Amino acid sequence: EGSALVALFQPAAERESVSQLAARRVTAFSLALLPRITRAQPMDVLSSQATVAGYKAVLLAAVATGRFFPMLVTAAGTLTPARVLVLGAGVAGLQAIATARRLGAVVSAFDVRAAVKEQVESLGAKFLEMQIGEQAEAAGGYAKQLSEETHRRELAFLAQQVKDADIVITTAAIPGKRAPILITADAVGGMKPGSVIVDLAVETGGNCELAVAGTDVNRNGVLILGPVNLPSTLPYHASQMYARNISSFLLHVTRDGKLVVDFDDEIMRETCVTYAGEVRKS
Known part of the structure; x- marks a missing residue:
């Protein structure tokens, strides 16, 4: 007391x-x-742990997928690189992009905040642009909840994008609210068998409609991972930060x-x- x-x-x-x-x-x-101000950056636990989660999510996907990440030229022919799509370009998303690029994947990313385009492209990824038509960034630089009409258009746009992806890493979150659904069950149905989704937002409801916290779900050959507390799987550096x-x-x-x-x-x-x-x- x-x-x-x-x-x-x-x-x-x-x-x-x-x-x-x-x-x-x-x-x-x-x-x-913590407020999103310069003085608070050394104290930012959410960012430090999101760094760990974004990195580990790509490693989980690399283990789960049935293909190489980089392009390989072998005696048996040329093997094409994995196509990775990252949804959400906050700290976790940017770390996922950087890690996937280091492993040799072709990476694209989507975020409703147009301001992150430069950061995404600086890491060597393609930024997928969609006409939002409304303010998508809240105070502190966080994404805000979209209107119903804009969200419907967003779902349709992403359903087309995930069709071509071998791996999808989802990281989108709205502070204090349920994570937004970005990949519907129908969108999963349109993905290639053997594709992998890693939903980092599963603990706050999930970005994928079919994701289950702490469980791997297989839907028509698409593997959906719902990992929880990923920082605990890299305890040395997570604890250090x-x-x-x-x-x-x-x-x-x-x-x-x-x-x-x-x-x-x-x-x-x-x-x-x-x-x-x-x-x-x-």
């Missing part, structure tokens, strides 16, 4: 726990609420080893969930 807690959780999904923390007068901070994030945050909110609460500071104001027996974020 009366202690401080720094953790990674979504207050909206943990209302009962948040109420209990407030009742015990715990000063609780959630690093999931997490420790640095936590250390940076603690150095920011303490002076001489004591917590200093200052709600004029944007980082503290946005991350503090409970204080002095009250719930500040829910």
Whole structure:
């Protein structure tokens, strides 16, 4: 009671726990609420763990697929490279693009935020453009939920794109909301047998309609992976980055080893969930 807690959780999904923390007068901070500002980057747990997830997703796909990633010229003839499609070009998506490119795949990517086109192309991938016709970027640079009509057009557009892909990595997320469906069951039905989907958003509902958290699903020869907690599968570097994030945050909110609460500071104001027996974020 009366202690401080720094953790990674979504207050909206943990209302009962948040109420209990407030009742015990715990000063609780959630690093999931960090503002997207330069000063907060060393503390950004979501980005550091997304880096791990994006990298590992490609490795899982490479193991699951029945083909090579790079083009190979052999005595038996030339083998064409794998075609990888990455949906969502945030931290996880960009790392997936970079990793797939390192393995020699031909990579394309899609994101509703046109601003990420330059980042995608700088990694050697093709950016797939669709006319959105509305503001698709929210505060902090995150993608925002699209209108129903635009989302219908997005689904039709992506259904055509996944037909040609050998591997699809999905990473799209909307903070505080269910992950958007990007690949419908019908779209999966149009994919080639032997194709692989790795849904990194499965823990928040999934980008693929058929994805199941913690389970591999085979639908008409298309393998859909729903991996959970991928950072735990690379514990050395995931823990190293997490420790640095936590250390940076603690150095920011303490002076001489004591917590200093200052709600004029944007980082503290946005991350503090409970204080002095009250719930500040829910």
